[in-house]
Amino acid sequence: MKKKMWSIVCFWLAVESLCISTVQAQAVLSGTVKDAQTHQPLYPATIQNRTRGLYALTNPDGSFALLAHPGDTIWIAFLGYSTDTLIMQSLMDRHPINIWLNPTAHQLQMVTVHGGLNPYQLDSIERRKLFAPYLSSAKQSLAGNYTPSGFGIVLSPFTYFSRKQRNLRRFRKMFLAYEQQQRNQYYTTIRAQQVAAKYNPTRISQITGLRGDSLQLFIHTMPVDTNFILQAPQDAVDEYIRQRYERFIHPENASTPNKKM
Numbered sequence: 374m375k376k377k378m379w380s381i382v383c384f385w386l387a388v389e390s391l392c393i394s395t396v397q398a399q400a401v402l403s404g405t406v407k408d409a410q411t412h413q414p415l416y417p418a419t420i421q422n423r424t425r426g427l428y429a430l431t432n433p434d435g436s437f438a439l440l441a442h443p444g445d446t447i448w449i450a451f452l453g454y455s456t457d458t459l460i461m462q463s464l465m466d467r468h469p470i471n472i473w474l475n476p477t478a479h480q481l482q483m484v485t486v487h488g489g490l491n492p493y494q495l496d497s498i499e500r501r502k503l504f505a506p507y508l509s510s511a512k513q514s515l516a517g518n519y520t521p522s523g524f525g526i527v528l529s530p531f532t533y534f535s536r537k538q539r540n541l542r543r544f545r546k547m548f549l550a551y552e553q554q555q556r557n558q559y560y561t562t563i564r565a566q567q568v569a570a571k572y573n574p575t576r577i578s579q580i581t582g583l584r585g586d587s588l589q590l591f592i593h594t595m596p597v598d599t600n601f602i603l604q605a606p607q608d609a610v611d612e613y614i615r616q617r618y619e620r621f622i623h624p625e626n627a628s629t630p631n632k633k634m
Contacts, residue, residue, distance in 0.1 A: 400442060402461055404470035405435040406449055415474060417544045418451040419507055428506045430540040441466070450503060452551040453477055493559035497552060507544050568602045571610045580611055581618040591621050 406418040414435025421428050424445040431437045441447060445461040454474040490498070501508065574588060583591050595617045602610055 400440065400466040401438050402441040402447065402466055402470070403436070403438040404472060406431050406437065406451065406472045406474060407435050408454075409473035409475045415451045415454070417540045417547070418449060418474070419504060419544070421448040421450070421506070422446070423448055430507065430537075430544060432536075432540070436469075448503075449474065452500075452547060456503070491559070493556055496555070500548075500552070504544075504548060507541060508548065564599070564603065568597070568599050571605075571607055572597060572602050572614070576611075577614055580614045581621075583618075591618070595621055 406415045406420070407413060408415060414433065415431060416433045416435060417430040418435070418437070419428070419430060420437050420439050422439055422441050422445050425440070425442070427440055429437050429439040439447070441461040443461050443463045443465075447459050447461060448456060449459070449472050450456040451474055453476060455477050457472060457474055459472075574592065577591065578584060578588055581588075581591070597617075598613075601613065605613065
């Protein structure tokens with residue numbers, strides 16, 4: 374009888390130990406991701422456990438949950454914001470944490486080429502690498518590497534699958550829109566820089582002799598044909614400036630069409 378009782382005690386001790394180990398193994402890092410300036414939730418921000426290959430997305434309120442162990446490296450990212458990195462510490466799973474991301478400061482870049490790729494293309498490649506797990510069209514199983522994107526991990530399969538796919542669809546749509554916006558911004562910037570290299574206040578002043586307020590008045594009152602400036606060689610642009618100057622000082626001849634070289 375005593376032997377049987379001891380066996381039962383040992384069994385329950387083993388079960389308790391297993392439960393404790395399971396709880397420890399299922400430690401969840403939870404919290405919210407928000408804009409550091411406006412304090413608005415960022416949705417859907419991406420949370421990546423780079424150590425274990427686990428991924429999650431925030432919910433509309435910015436909340437998230439991700440399996441993590443002490444020592445794991447966690448990346449938090451949102452399109453247009455600087456990526457943050459933290460190391461999972463013991464006891465961090467006890468209370469939700471707040472993560473604040475700052476908008477990225479966009480700087481205009483001159484045309485540069487690296488291995489046949491321009492700065493926009495290089496940035497796009499890096500973004501696609503960073504967000505690759507969220508852009509994959511393959512459906513991941515419930516037991517896969519995509520962890521629940523809300524507080525807690527005990528959810529019905531239908532609820533989990535629905536929310537996961539909804540957040541993924543929103544992220545992919547947002548990613549494509551962001552890519553298009555960045556592409557347009559880059560090439561618009563390049564176009565403006567190319568125009569400015571040929572048609573700028575210094576060049577105009579050298580050709581026309583205008584200075585100060587007169588120069589500023591010329592620039593603001595004489596609209597420029599940017600398509601012509603982009604396509605024409607510099608000597609033709611210089612002649613174009615002279616023609617515009619003649620119209621500027623003799624407005625009575627404004628009806629005379631410009632001669633494009």
